[in-house]
Amino acid sequence: MSEPGTLVQDDQPLLVADHLGKNYGRLTACRDVSFALYPGEVLAIVGESGSGKSTLLQLLSAQLAPTGGCVSYRMRDGVLRDLASLGEAERRFLFRTDWGYVHQDPAQGLRMAVSAGANVGERLMAVGWNHYGRIRDTASSWLERVEIDTARVDDAPRTYSGGMRQRLQIARNLVTEPRLVFMDEPTGGLDVSVQARLLDLMRNLVSELGLAAIVVTHDLAVARLLSHRVMVMKGGRVIETGLTDQVLDDPREPYTQLLVSSILPV
Amino acid sequence: MNAPAYNFAYLDEQTKRMIRRAILKAIAIPGYQVPFASREMPMPYGWGTGGVQVTAAILGPDDVLKVIDQGSDDTTNAISIRKFFGKTAGVATTTSTTDATVIQTRHRIPEAPLHAGQVLVYQVPIPEPLRFLEPRETETRRMHALGEYGLMHVKLYEDIARFGHIATSYAYPVKVNARYVMDPSPTPKFDNPKMDNCPALQLFGAGREKRIYAIPPHTDVVSLDFEDHPFTRYRFDAPCALCGAGDSYLDEIVTDDKGGRMFVCSDTDYCEQRQQAGHRGSESAAPHKERAHV
Numbered sequence: 310m311s312e313p314g315t316l317v318q319d320d321q322p323l324l325v326a327d328h329l330g331k332n333y334g335r336l337t338a339c340r341d342v343s344f345a346l347y348p349g350e351v352l353a354i355v356g357e358s359g360s361g362k363s364t365l366l367q368l369l370s371a372q373l374a375p376t377g378g379c380v381s382y383r384m385r386d387g388v389l390r391d392l393a394s395l396g397e398a399e400r401r402f403l404f405r406t407d408w409g410y411v412h413q414d415p416a417q418g419l420r421m422a423v424s425a426g427a428n429v430g431e432r433l434m435a436v437g438w439n440h441y442g443r444i445r446d447t448a449s450s451w452l453e454r455v456e457i458d459t460a461r462v463d464d465a466p467r468t469y470s471g472g473m474r475q476r477l478q479i480a481r482n483l484v485t486e487p488r489l490v491f492m493d494e495p496t497g498g499l500d501v502s503v504q505a506r507l508l509d510l511m512r513n514l515v516s517e518l519g520l521a522a523i524v525v526t527h528d529l530a531v532a533r534l535l536s537h538r539v540m541v542m543k544g545g546r547v548i549e550t551g552l553t554d555q556v557l558d559d560p561r562e563p564y565t566q567l568l569v570s571s572i573l574p575v
Numbered sequence: 576m577n578a579p580a581y582n583f584a585y586l587d588e589q590t591k592r593m594i595r596r597a598i599l600k601a602i603a604i605p606g607y608q609v610p611f612a613s614r615e616m617p618m619p620y621g622w623g624t625g626g627v628q629v630t631a632a633i634l635g636p637d638d639v640l641k642v643i644d645q646g647s648d649d650t651t652n653a654i655s656i657r658k659f660f661g662k663t664a665g666v667a668t669t670t671s672t673t674d675a676t677v678i679q680t681r682h683r684i685p686e687a688p689l690h691a692g693q694v695l696v697y698q699v700p701i702p703e704p705l706r707f708l709e710p711r712e713t714e715t716r717r718m719h720a721l722g723e724y725g726l727m728h729v730k731l732y733e734d735i736a737r738f739g740h741i742a743t744s745y746a747y748p749v750k751v752n753a754r755y756v757m758d759p760s761p762t763p764k765f766d767n768p769k770m771d772n773c774p775a776l777q778l779f780g781a782g783r784e785k786r787i788y789a790i791p792p793h794t795d796v797v798s799l800d801f802e803d804h805p806f807t808r809y810r811f812d813a814p815c816a817l818c819g820a821g822d823s824y825l826d827e828i829v830t831d832d833k834g835g836r837m838f839v840c841s842d843t844d845y846c847e848q849r850q851q852a853g854h855r856g857s858e859s860a861a862p863h864k865e866r867a868h869v
Contacts, residue, residue: 423708426732427732430729431726
């Protein structure tokens with residue numbers, strides 16, 4: 310397996326979903342989803358509210374157990390393993406090191422009462438970093454990378470604006486150089502100029518670090534800017550999938566056509 | 576019901592068995608918090624209900640009991656618990672650290688070295704060291720189970736970021752037997768090194784939180800720190816005003832409203848022993864000075 314942080318040209322998939330499904334009692338939230346994600350690839354999952362996007366993201370990130378099918382992930386040693394077969398300790402370790410998860414609401418992904426430096430440093434301390442100076446320096450350099458003034462490294466995120474919080478959350482997730490990042494509506498609730506800046510930042514980071522990412526969004530503009538590939542969901546099923554420009558410029562399914570045509574022109 | 580009106584050391588025998596089982600389990604897994612069915616005691620929570628139950632469960636007729644509160648044998652809490660066991664168990668009581676076989680303590684470890692055969696029983700208000708960082712009990716248990724202690728360092732990091740040094744001065748987290756991170760109850764961090772490789776058995780009882788944990792004799796106890804900010808002990812930089820001791824943990828006593836103060840040993844037994852041996856202090860101290868002691 311090549312070093313993390315470099316652009317990987319690999320023909321082996323990083324994450325494979327195989328006939329994934331989830332029922333809540335009689336309600337089917339998600340059914341029969343299969344795809345493969347390759348290293349360095351950004352996949353957007355789009356669809357309206359209630360279409361099963363968030364459930365799918367939780368299934369993929371092993372936060373929910375599927376009622377059918379399985380998710381496999383290629384570990385750093387190159388072996389593809391079924392996530393359900395991992396022990397809880399392994400799964401949590403994966404989540405803290407090789408994966409990132411960016412929540413829509415930064416308050417869920419951050420510790421609002423502790424300083425930005427400690428927020429970024431938490432993952433490092435969890436993998437055994439034990440030198441205050443080095444942790445703080447690393448945290449500062451990450452704040453710089455996500456365009457936060459390093460003078461605010463000791464301020465708690467509750468004193469930050471919404472856009473800064475979201476950028477801090479991204480820094481916190483990327484500090485251990487993960488290979489796969491899950492994002493749940495990363496630009497939700499931000500105003501358009503802040504959104505644009507955040508998207509620009511994310512696009513740069515993703516290409517710099519060679520990250521694979523799965524982005525759930527209802528905003529087709531986000532999908533167009535960030536992703537290589539798009540999956541359109543409706544009623545728990547994937548109804549259309551393909552290259553981003555192909556799906557957005559030449560939608561095949563009537564529902565996708567509706568979705569694309571409902572973007573408000575400025 | 577014809578339950579006997581009296582039982583040795585207040586608690587009934589079934590309850591003591593239950594507590595002893597929890598204690599044995601706690602000793603078998605050093606630093607692990609064992610849940611137990613804490614009983615109501617004739618005192619309010621926060622006054623040592625956990626420690627009293629542990630003491631009641633391990634006390635035998637031949638034991639000699641010492642009770643201290645912040646190092647002192649003569650405060651209300653210490654006296655009332657000592658009297659409680661004098662009355663309900665009829666055991667001998669003492670104020671001497673070396674003579675006691677069971678020492679119940681609130682927030683101090685005696686200055687005189689403990690020896691094999693002694694049991695130190697701590698009263699613990701909040702047993703969970705991760706509590707103020709992670710409010711969910713389910714989550715903290717999982718973190719203990721998986722040994723995920725990065726969060727504990729987040730607290731120490733936060734101290735340094737805010738105050739320039741690790742400002743946690745009591746309830747300073749320790750790692751027991753290289754496995755569980757444990758809250759040593761709110762003892763000053765001055766006492767932390769005394770827990771390491773201690774020849775006496777140390778038992779911790781939290782009555783309200785219903786947890787018992789233990790450090791068996793001669794167990795490694797390491798205070799958490801950073802490589803570039805190592806653990807330091809702390810005491811006021813003054814000799815005891817009564818006995819002149821330069822190595823004991825000191826209480827600061829305000830003597831007037833003009834800034835007058837004196838520093839005296841928090842461990843009253845240690846101070847008295849020294850005075851009997853002829854040591855004298857100045858009965859006054861230099862103005863407030865602080866220094867970290869490594």
